[in-house]
Amino acid sequence: xxxxxxxxxxxxxVLVSDDLKRRMAEGEWDPETPLxxxxxxxxxxxxxxxxxxxxLNELAVEGFLVREQGRGTFVRRVDFTSSFxxxxxxxxxxxxxxxxxxxxxxxxxxxxxxxxxxxxxxHAQVLVIDRHRIFEGTPxxxxxxxxxxxxxxxxxxxxxxxxxxxxxxxxxxxxxETITSAxxxxxxxxxxxxxxxxxxxxxxxxxxxxxRIARNLLGSPVEYRTSRGHALGFTYRLxxx
Amino acid sequence: xxxxxxxxxxxxxVLVSDDLKRRMAEGEWDPETPLxxxxxxxxxxxxxxxxxxxxLNELAVEGFLVREQGRGTFVRRVDFTSSFxxxxxxxxxxxxxxxxxxxxxxxxxxxxxxxxxxxxxxHAQVLVIDRHRIFEGTPxxxxxxxxxxxxxxxxxxxxxxxxxxxxxxxxxxxxxETITSAxxxxxxxxxxxxxxxxxxxxxxxxxxxxxRIARNLLGSPVEYRTSRGHALGFTYRLxxx
DNA sequence: AAGTGGTCTAGACCACTGA
DNA sequence: CAGTGGTCTAGACCACTTT
Numbered sequence: 001x002x003x004x005x006x007x008x009x010x011x012x013x014v015l016v017s018d019d020l021k022r023r024m025a026e027g028e029w030d031p032e033t034p035l036x037x038x039x040x041x042x043x044x045x046x047x048x049x050x051x052x053x054x055x056l057n058e059l060a061v062e063g064f065l066v067r068e069q070g071r072g073t074f075v076r077r078v079d080f081t082s083s084f085x086x087x088x089x090x091x092x093x094x095x096x097x098x099x100x101x102x103x104x105x106x107x108x109x110x111x112x113x114x115x116x117x118x119x120x121x122x123h124a125q126v127l128v129i130d131r132h133r134i135f136e137g138t139p140x141x142x143x144x145x146x147x148x149x150x151x152x153x154x155x156x157x158x159x160x161x162x163x164x165x166x167x168x169x170x171x172x173x174x175x176x177e178t179i180t181s182a183x184x185x186x187x188x189x190x191x192x193x194x195x196x197x198x199x200x201x202x203x204x205x206x207x208x209x210x211x212r213i214a215r216n217l218l219g220s221p222v223e224y225r226t227s228r229g230h231a232l233g234f235t236y237r238l239x240x241x
Numbered sequence: 242x243x244x245x246x247x248x249x250x251x252x253x254x255v256l257v258s259d260d261l262k263r264r265m266a267e268g269e270w271d272p273e274t275p276l277x278x279x280x281x282x283x284x285x286x287x288x289x290x291x292x293x294x295x296x297l298n299e300l301a302v303e304g305f306l307v308r309e310q311g312r313g314t315f316v317r318r319v320d321f322t323s324s325f326x327x328x329x330x331x332x333x334x335x336x337x338x339x340x341x342x343x344x345x346x347x348x349x350x351x352x353x354x355x356x357x358x359x360x361x362x363x364h365a366q367v368l369v370i371d372r373h374r375i376f377e378g379t380p381x382x383x384x385x386x387x388x389x390x391x392x393x394x395x396x397x398x399x400x401x402x403x404x405x406x407x408x409x410x411x412x413x414x415x416x417x418e419t420i421t422s423a424x425x426x427x428x429x430x431x432x433x434x435x436x437x438x439x440x441x442x443x444x445x446x447x448x449x450x451x452x453r454i455a456r457n458l459l460g461s462p463v464e465y466r467t468s469r470g471h472a473l474g475f476t477y478r479l480x481x482x
Numbered sequence: 483a484a485g486t487g488g489t490c491t492a493g494a495c496c497a498c499t500g501a
Numbered sequence: 502c503a504g505t506g507g508t509c510t511a512g513a514c515c516a517c518t519t520t
Contacts, residue, residue: 011507034486050291050509050512053487061302067487067488067514069487069517070518071268071517071518184478187476204445206447206473214307231472232447234428234429237424239424242498279505279506289493289495291491291492292489292490295489306504309499310499310500310505310506311506312498312499312505313504313505314506317497322499412509478495
């Protein structure tokens, strides 16, 4: 029977939930292999099936698990369908991938706001990646990505051509970091000269600036990313309650 | 014992949940009076306490109910804390209310996109309200509000001075319509002359345009509102997963 | 057919709120 | 103190997926 750590005054379902999150964070199950069935998990934790179901269902509501009747319970990958940056894709086929072009990768000490976002000591070393994202042949986003070292050491000497268009799967396979949540802040700025040149827009046009902090399952910040794109034509949809 | 309508092949908890939503929509409980305790509700519906608790907890997760241990279960009022328009208030005390100035109220046939948003027949009559919202003495938002007639008849001849700064409580007390959800879409536009003049911004500056459809508990659209404000300095925060 | 999650029951006991 | 929601148990049976 699995031993539970944590404050014993907390409700059982909280202790079990925390333990399952820890095991998921340690990579005990990948998204293709089911967790043990609820009856067996209940036995292992020495709790009743009703309590075990409560834990699993709550983790499913929180987005950590996906449950499929007849198949099993699986850990879930994030998809960023509600991300702001998705809205730069315009009329494009939502299944297609934007092209990515790495402009430069460089190691340097973190600027103050970067260190704060990544919860690092001031002047800790970070890997800085500049890239362009190109949708249907049209340049749409300028991105600057900050990754803490030494956790992302294995990307430092990677040639630009070997970067894949989607970075998060790379973080997982090459660095063992799985992104499971993020927060983004949107601002509207006047375009800089660099913006106007790359995005092919009027120097007087506004740009959308999106700052994202991406986190792993334990809630630690893993990536800090700034994206800039043309604001005119930008659209974002929000549902309240 | 309460009689349940609806497709009997559906799970019990769905039928009970739908029935409770209907009763809430009919105004059976206001936000200050608790629903009957879960034990009594379970008896009335002839279901077990476990199933009744599941229904109440799910309605709480969906935002329809608030449960307070020792006090009871209450229907919940929406607050629009995550609404885009909140972000025009800048550094202001979040508890203070913006000033509202009604510019005009007018009855006219709905434009095509208004009729579509409110799910009305083309050219159905709507009440159109133009107003300004002023935060800390500074004009920040231009709003145009569309309300379907005859549901909002009682506002047609109301003098501008009798409109309150918050419209949703007025809709409830004067017209019997309770707003419980909304969806908003954000765009960035170039300023019009009217925008620049009222908002006191440069004619070259961009504006944020927010289109909101507000709905009642049954999901029917009740209000269509367009708000415009200065885009530079606008900020919006999003949490993913 | 075997194994998964989904629905539902009928309780017991605990923690918190308000009078 | 009475009454509320919160936690937890120990099952039975159903619906769906896979082999």
